[in-house]
Amino acid sequence: MLDDLFAGSLEDAARRREQLPTAQLETLALEQTPAIDAVAALSRAELVHIIAEVKRASPSRGLLANIPDPAELATAYARGGASAISVLTEERKFLGSLDDLRAVRAAVDVPVLRKEFIGEEYQILEARAAGADLILLIVASLDQPTLDRLKRFTEELGMTALIEAHTRDEFQRALDVDARVLGVNARDLKTFEMHPELFGELASEYPEGVVKVAESAVLRPEHVRAYRDAGADAVLVGEALVTGDDPAASIQEFRNA
């Protein structure tokens, strides 16, 4: 499944590149207001940071919510106290788009993450041109030289990479490229199995100064509490927010869990 998602994302990017060549995209990316410093925005604070996700559907959960107006949802997230907003831009299984990202960017002041299966520079330029401050890099799908190259490219554009691991080995590979924001995803993207204990197992291995992000498997405040007790600086939440009826209130509740 992870391979299919990657192949699909790259195919879609290739199609867009026929309309908008790299050189032109680069100009658009460099014209943007500089990216917001996401490391600062997510560093340890009195309350846990919530990264709130705009997600319509997923391959493991199917359709979650229609979300006709992503900007309105993101505004509610920000009102509830979200420290950053993650926008799924993958089109085939998550039903997202770069238009969603642009709409969210225009609506909020907090850092915005492009959640996509990223394997090449063009997609990172697209993220910056759409106003993203952060992009996702999934260790499982990238060889080490590519991971290193894409992370550097991200930083050259002034953005931050959220580097995602779901095994101890991937966690180490993220540290080997000097991850500054390192996520442990409870969901194994190859099998869709949930391992909410994995973050706690790896938490003590974060070096000082690396932002600790726990991803997925939060449905209730006690799940946020458990991640926080294990040491999380930030928790990434999708499903619980898009399926609940008051996202701003849910975020407030999660932050105070």
Ligand SMILES: O=P(O)(O)OC[C@@H](O)[C@@H](O)c1c[nH]c2ccccc12
């Ligand atoms: O909906 P959840 O279980 O709260 O999960 C959010 C987020 O962690 C999840 O969407 C995610 C984490 N890493 C990813 C990589 C690709 C796509 C999606 C994801």
